[in-house]
Amino acid sequence: MRKVAVILGTRPEAIKCAPVIRALADDPRFSPLVLSTGQHRQMLDETLAAFGISADVDLGVMTDKQTLSQVTHRALSGLAGPLTDAGVEAVMVHGDTATTLAGGLAGFHHQIPVVHIEAGLRSGNLYSPFPEEANRRLVAQISELHLAPTPGNYANLIREGINESKIVVTGNTVIDALRWASGQAVDYGHPSLEDLDDDPRRVILASAHRRESWSMLHEIGAAIRDIATDEAVRIVVPLHRNPVVRKAMLAEIDGLPNVDIVDPLPYVSFCRLMLRSDIILSDSSGAEEEGPALGKPTLVLRDITERPEAVAAGTARLVGRTRARVTAEVKGLLHDPDLYARMSTAANPYGDGKATDRVVGALAHFFGDGPAVMPFVPGSRILPAPELVASVA
Numbered sequence: 055m056r057k058v059a060v061i062l063g064t065r066p067e068a069i070k071c072a073p074v075i076r077a078l079a080d081d082p083r084f085s086p087l088v089l090s091t092g093q094h095r096q097m098l099d100e101t102l103a104a105f106g107i108s109a110d111v112d113l114g115v116m117t118d119k120q121t122l123s124q125v126t127h128r129a130l131s132g133l134a135g136p137l138t139d140a141g142v143e144a145v146m147v148h149g150d151t152a153t154t155l156a157g158g159l160a161g162f163h164h165q166i167p168v169v170h171i172e173a174g175l176r177s178g179n180l181y182s183p184f185p186e187e188a189n190r191r192l193v194a195q196i197s198e199l200h201l202a203p204t205p206g207n208y209a210n211l212i213r214e215g216i217n218e219s220k221i222v223v224t225g226n227t228v229i230d231a232l233r234w235a236s237g238q239a240v241d242y243g244h245p246s247l248e249d250l251d252d253d254p255r256r257v258i259l260a261s262a263h264r265r266e267s268w269s270m271l272h273e274i275g276a277a278i279r280d281i282a283t284d285e286a287v288r289i290v291v292p293l294h295r296n297p298v299v300r301k302a303m304l305a306e307i308d309g310l311p312n313v314d315i316v317d318p319l320p321y322v323s324f325c326r327l328m329l330r331s332d333i334i335l336s337d338s339s340g341a342e343e344e345g346p347a348l349g350k351p352t353l354v355l356r357d358i359t360e361r362p363e364a365v366a367a368g369t370a371r372l373v374g375r376t377r378a379r380v381t382a383e384v385k386g387l388l389h390d391p392d393l394y395a396r397m398s399t400a401a402n403p404y405g406d407g408k409a410t411d412r413v414v415g416a417l418a419h420f421f422g423d424g425p426a427v428m429p430f431v432p433g434s435r436i437l438p439a440p441e442l443v444a445s446v447a
Contacts, residue, residue: 056421057085058169059142061133061160063093063115063153065101066228066340069321070172071148072105073230073410081414083423089136091115091129091153096295101321105234111136122152122185129156137164144169144417147193150186158193168193169417172226173200174207175360182358183266199420201413203404204363204432224412225430228343229405235325242330243323244316247290250330255288255312256388259331259341262303262355262375263294267337270375271299274355275306277380278335282310287388289313290327333387335373335380343404346370351397353383363403363432368396403432 058078062071078086090109092098095116102108113132115125129152137145137160145161147154148171161168170193177187191214194200200216202208203226211221242250250257258281262274282289291307293300293315307313319327325344328334334345337355345352346369353373354365364370373383387394409430418424 055085056083056143056423057087057141058144058146058417059087059089059137059140059157059161059166060146061089061091061153061157062148063091063098063129064151065094065097065321067148067151067153068098068101068105068107069231069340070227071146072102072107073227073234074146074171074413075107076105077410077414081418083418083421084414087111087136087140087142089113089133089157091132091156093125093129093151093153097318104321105231125152126156129153130160133157133160134164137161137166142166143421146171146417148172150175150190150193152185152189154193155189158196162196167198167420168196169199169201169420170194170197171201171224171413172203173197173221174202174204174209174211176207176210177358177360179358183264183360187360199416201416203409204430206363208429222412222416222427223429224416224427225405225407225409225432226343227405227409227413228340229347229402230407230410231321232325232344232347233407235322236329238322238325240320240322240326242327243319244314246314246316247327250288250290250327253288255286256332257330258287258289258333258335258384259327260289260291260335261294261341262337263296263299264337264356267355267375268298268302271302272306273375273377274380275303276377277384278307278313279310280377280381281384282307282313284385284388285312287312290331291315292318292324292327294318333384335384337375342370346400347402347404349398351387351394353380353387355380361404364400367400367403369398369400369402371397401433406430 078084088109090112092114115128146169147157158168200221201224334352342361346364352370412427415427
């Protein structure tokens, strides 16, 4: 049985790694060792618990007002002991966070093969998003197995000189997590949303939190205020806990009668909220993937993205962050039935709900314990949206 260290620290990593951890635990060939840096404390713990997972080692690296360098240093230092003592044969990291970079370096320093889940995403701008774009490029240089979600991600890695034998196109495990979450019977996770199913208004799910968005949060908030002048819409804003985000957004949207401001929701409740929504307006990378999978037109509060597939497919649009542009794009979508229909029926480019099987299969093949994996081919939604809605009603 091969011991595989799965290193994570943020809520998105927990969501996307959870199906893999569960599958590794069920596979007699593997034994997962879950190492948490605790980069996102409360949201990370809540998400792992929802999947019935607990960390084997928790480093608890976060302290108040520390820098990116300090976070990375503490994570890298803390991982040395578990990787040395545990007989680990592979290190799995996901995506592009400080935890990802520290985990990849820790594996490399101990000469343990690094397996990169969600490999090959590129915006083309080293500083956008910051520091994520640099993190994922750096981890690519020390990874032995690159698990790319899409053919476009595969092409990015090939252009950078990665040997094709080290790349497998798996689809994105976030779709597997979404499929699981859609089958859980839960409420919306906040008292103010209890009447949401009976509300005839169109629901807009809006959020913004990225560091690159901070200087424009007042513009985004003002756009939400303008959109809320339409009494036929209801806007739900799960507000990030970061005080910079909260101060800027609340200054613009607090007290509006048809805007529900809630704390970040538990993952499964958030999935239900996405299902109920008519439009998703967000700078979240998860929303860029989950919205298209659910047939929800997704307006991305960014100027560039490392996830261009949904934009190319027509189910997502880059709308920037200025008040005028964001307001116009949302109102255009609300009042153009043909545009809405086109965006809500475009094919999902990110997964078919079987990415986890491909990830585990690719890992087994890497060790010579299984056959090569047939790559993911984009083109279908995981389930028709009405079925998903019914499954959580």
